[in-house]
Amino acid sequence: MSIVIQEFKCRNCGGKLDVTPETIMVVCSYCGTPNWFVEATEDIMVVPSMGRDDIVKSFLTRISEDFDLKRIADKIQIVEVRGVYIPFYFFSIKVEGFYEGWKTERVVETVGRRTQVKTRRKRVSESFSSILKIPVLARRSAEDFSLKELSSHYNYSNPPSIPIGDIKDFKNLKMSFLRSEIGVEEASVIARDDAGDMMLRKVSSKVDELTKFVCNTKIVEKSKLTLLPYWYIIYSYGNAQYRVAYAGWDCHLLLAQEPVMAYHRVGYILGAVSGCLISALGLTFTFVGGLNPIYSLFSLAAGCVVSWFFGGKVVEDVRIEGG
Amino acid sequence: MNYTCSNCGGSFDVPETVSVVTCPYCGLTVNIKVGKLDFEHYFYPAIYDAQTAYGRLKSILSRQFGVPKGFSDQINLMGRVLHYIPLYLFYVEGRSKGGQEVLEVEYVALPALKMLPVPIPQGYSFPVRGKIYFKPQIVKDAKFYSPTVSIDDLEKIARARVYNRFSRELDLAGRGLEAKIESRCEGLVHYPIWEFRYSYLNYQFNGFVDAVNGEVLYGQYLVSTMHRTISMSLGVGLIFAGAIIGLISGLALSAPLIGLIGGVPPAFAGAIPLFMRGAYKVQTYTLKVFGTYEREASLGKEIIEAVKFIGRIPI
Structure with missing residues (x-):
């Protein structure tokens, strides 16, 4: 069996183009003409991105203002800045249904001069109807650092988008476009599933035991394939490297990795000590005050969790900060 | 069973139990029973070359708590291998038939090897960067692995993953609902991961870096x-x-x-x-x-x- 590799040529000058199954558009390296590899470019929307320099500027501003970073600003060096357009579909989905379950309630009852606190299991059932905005990443089995934050920031800030064919300045646009791997039909099935799961999580937190959950989903509105600009900067401090991710349309910080300094570690040690305090006070109060002994178990458990959590952080290599 | 690659002419042994094989020399993947592949086969090109990937590994190791000062400058690189791991991609959909709607879908990527030569973290999602069709010139100097787990076995695992969540949702929606889980294979991807062997003082270590996104998956180091x-x-x-x-x-x-x-x-x-x-x-x-x-x-x-x-x- 022989392998046939199809060669693609620029429609303007005939120069050789480097095309992969991922390619939506490639700018000819000889003459600068954009060559499209999608049937209908009007079906793809692009959220215009700020330039590379704006992203770098925003990072430098953060270094000079951030409480932790400004102390080490002179030792920070930018190693890599990269921008990429990531394809998403956005759906508005109407979820309607109802749920049934059990909820435990505490009731105070006064009989004569005695006041009693009783717990009761109460049957709850409620119907719901709301509209959810669901993003679907149009790629298979793919999730990168902070893409979830990228789509939720898009939903929150709602930036304008333009048809991909309207982008003029291709030569200066130093970003790659990722092709979608999922059609709008498949994406809508995923979106309906996600909407149902989201509702299930929401009602599960309202009851102690869920016994019935019926949910119908209907797509109210679907967006065209939308390419969101995503930038990340890798910077070094000492010999180590850290990553910061930005939304390209407004330079909004999505997630940032930052070095753990000695004073953070001291803080974490104090956190671990506070776990001991929670537990010790809880136990003594329960004992001295003659409260339900189960409280002592809880304070012991809570103290252990807090202490173990901070103890682990003492030896951690990186901190994550959200935008 | 011995098989000769139709692309590069290399010959290699193939276990009787598998039908889809990858030539260890050039990476060509075929179904040996039918002589071609009945689903799409892609490669991910190694976007991070050995030097950059090794740099990433060193930079992650240098930020670990307690690593000796200058550790990353003093380690000696002893060897490196680019592993191409076969992954099957599945689309699984669980859907109730008639009556109350219950829906659960997922894309699942599963390594098609019984023994993984690289430590891939549980639940690792493979990243967003361009995959390409097979091209012999991009895949030299790498180690290719033929799938050693059959596609049917992996499909069962993929379905089981969706089944757990789907059956809970079915139970909650009401008894006696008829439902079906359907799945299909979306293709085979060969995915590159760098392995580095390095030494420091008298210790030998190894580390692994995803060659597509530069993510460090695993790395050993010394604590002072x-x-x-x-x-x-x-x-x-x-x-x-x-x-x-x-x-x-x-x-x-x-x-x-x-x-x-x-x-x-x-x-x-x-x-x-x-x-x-x-x-x-x-x-x-x-x-x-x-x-x-x-x-x-x-x-x-x-x-x-x-x-x-x-x-x-x-x-």
Whole structure:
């Protein structure tokens, strides 16, 4: 069996183009003409991105203002800045249904001069109807650092988008476009599933035991394939490297990795000590005050969790900060 | 069974149980029973070359707690291999038939090897960067692996993953609903991962880097004696602090023993990570798939739930 590799040529000058199954558009390296590899470019929307320099500027501003970073600003060096357009579909989905379950309630009852606190299991059932905005990443089995934050920031800030064919300045646009791997039909099935799961999580937190959950989903509105600009900067401090991710349309910080300094570690040690305090006070109060002994178990458990959590952080290599 | 590659002419052994094979020399993948492939086959080109990927590994190791100063400059690279791991991609859809709608869908990527030569973290999602069709020139100097698990077995695993969530949702929606889980194979992808072997003093280590997105999956390093001593002392100090704090808060409420009992166990819990760091000279970095940020958010949520629960207990 022989392998046939199809060669693609620029429609303007005939120069050789480097095309992969991922390619939506490639700018000819000889003459600068954009060559499209999608049937209908009007079906793809692009959220215009700020330039590379704006992203770098925003990072430098953060270094000079951030409480932790400004102390080490002179030792920070930018190693890599990269921008990429990531394809998403956005759906508005109407979820309607109802749920049934059990909820435990505490009731105070006064009989004569005695006041009693009783717990009761109460049957709850409620119907719901709301509209959810669901993003679907149009790629298979793919999730990168902070893409979830990228789509939720898009939903929150709602930036304008333009048809991909309207982008003029291709030569200066130093970003790659990722092709979608999922059609709008498949994406809508995923979106309906996600909407149902989201509702299930929401009602599960309202009851102690869920016994019935019926949910119908209907797509109210679907967006065209939308390419969101995503930038990340890798910077070094000492010999180590850290990553910061930005939304390209407004330079909004999505997630940032930052070095753990000695004073953070001291803080974490104090956190671990506070776990001991929670537990010790809880136990003594329960004992001295003659409260339900189960409280002592809880304070012991809570103290252990807090202490173990901070103890682990003492030896951690990186901190994550959200935008 | 011996098989000769139709692309490069190399011959290699093929286990009887598998039908889809990858030539270890050039990476061509075929179904040997039909002579071609009945689904799409892609490669991910290694976007991070050996030098850059090794740089990423060193930079991650340098930021670990307790790593000796200058560790990344002093380690010696002893060898490197680019592993191409076969992954099958599946689309699985569970759907109720008629009546109440219940829906569960997922794309699942599963490594098609019984023994993985690289440590891929559980739940690792393979990243967003361009995959390409097979081209012999991009795949030299790499080690290719033929799938050793049949596509049917993997499809069962993929379906089982969706089944658990789907069956819970079905139960909640009502008894007696008819439902079906359907799945299809979306193709085979060969995915590149760098392995580096390096040494420091008399120790030998290895590390793995995703060659598509530069993510460091795994890396071994040394903890300096000074830092091991510091972590051990901090651990011991924390236990003492716990005891003292317990004793003081106990004395304040005139129940010193109870205070002590309350203060010491959390101190031990907090000291475990410190002792672990102090106990072993060689430590391992592994990628946390769900990210520290998410873990902290979910822990915070659980604590709130626990507090709510405490409120429900009768006094």
